[in-house]
Amino acid sequence: MKNLHRSTDMPQMLFTLMFILLMIVACIWIVQPFILGFAWASMVVIATWPLMLRVQRLLWNRRSLAVVVMTLLLLLLFIIPIALLVNSLIDNSAPVIAWATQGHMEMPSLLWLNDIPAIGDKLFSSYHKLIAGGGSAIMAKLQPYVGRTTGFFVAQAGHFGRLMIHLGVMLLFSALLFWRGEQAAQGIRHFAFRMAGRRGDATVLLAGQAIRAVALGVVVTALVQGVLGGIGLALSGIPYATLLTVLMILCCLVQIGPLIVLVPAIIWLYWSGDTTWGTVLLIWSCVVGTLDNVLRPMLIRMGADLPMILILSGVIGGLVAFGLIGLFIGPVVLAVSYRLVSVWMHETPPPPEGDLASVVEILSDHDEEHLPS
Structure with missing residues (x-):
């Protein structure tokens, strides 16, 4: 009688798995520039899909008109405000960076501490003793790092071109997902x-x-x-x-x-x-x-x-x-x-309700049965 079971070809399975993994990695590598934009477009489309269907019903069930309206809404309510906010952030941060990097950082005088009843004089005196004991030197040492940190965060927000590319890709994929x-x-x-x-x-x-x-x-x-x-x-x-x-x-x-x-x-x-x-x-x-x-x-x-x-x-x-x-x-x-x-x-059904002590005794009896004599 013939043996109908084929022997396992391990090299074939290994090379097949390697080929599949290679194809997956290659596909991810190719679409990597679009992953973030597509992910955001998917989230936006899923979240606004009921609104799109409502707009489509109002526009005589024309999908093309609904896609145009939803794309314009995303452009006006999402992309343009984000671009304006980032631009405003960059413009308004310039004075902060200049102030942080030009040596104007000083410990505040806090004259209002004198106005606090009972303990104001002591607080004011203790605070200025702290400044005299090295507070200004500490601020002078911290100033370069504050300037670098502020510049770093603003530089990250300042990748305006990259941000607009991601928003444009998101808008394109959103229109395609609305359509299909x-x-x-x-x-x-x-x-x-x-x-x-x-x-x-x-x-x-x-x-x-x-x-x-x-x-x-x-x-x-x-x-x-x-x-x-x-x-x-x-x-x-x-x-x-x-x-x-x-x-x-x-x-x-x-x-x-x-x-x-x-x-x-x-x-x-x-x-x-x-x-x-x-x-x-x-x-x-x-x-x-x-x-x-x-x-x-x-x-x-x-x-x-x-x-x-x-x-x-x-x-x-x-x-x-x-x-x-x-x-x-x-x-x-x-x-x-x-x-x-x-x-x-x-x-599976939940455990039966009853005396909890009897349930614990089951484990105790089980342990006693397995103890060596």
């Missing part, structure tokens, strides 16, 4: 179904819901808080309100909140004697600072029915691990992992 979004989604779902069956397909759908939840609950909330806080700063006469608005949006994205910018502005207004606008900004800051407690949970529930602690942990951890794109990657990974583990756990 169903085909792209079906291809990804087909690949996931081939990999893991129905669970793979469900994982892809869950990832899309998590991206939409982050876009609605985290990004939109941060933009609303930052813009409202910036309006309050501008009306109160705070200088560099545009830069502070950008800083507030970033702080809201990393879940620090806008008060870290608004509170010093309030203190500065009161200290300069403008108590009227200081009070107005104080009331406005209370509204802006607590807005996320109402707006964010509501928007997250609109995107996906996921625990808010999961989304926020993914946002913070993703930002630390992957940078700004991690704002979406972190929650997606945690949400998919959470659902997969939950499904795996519920494949």
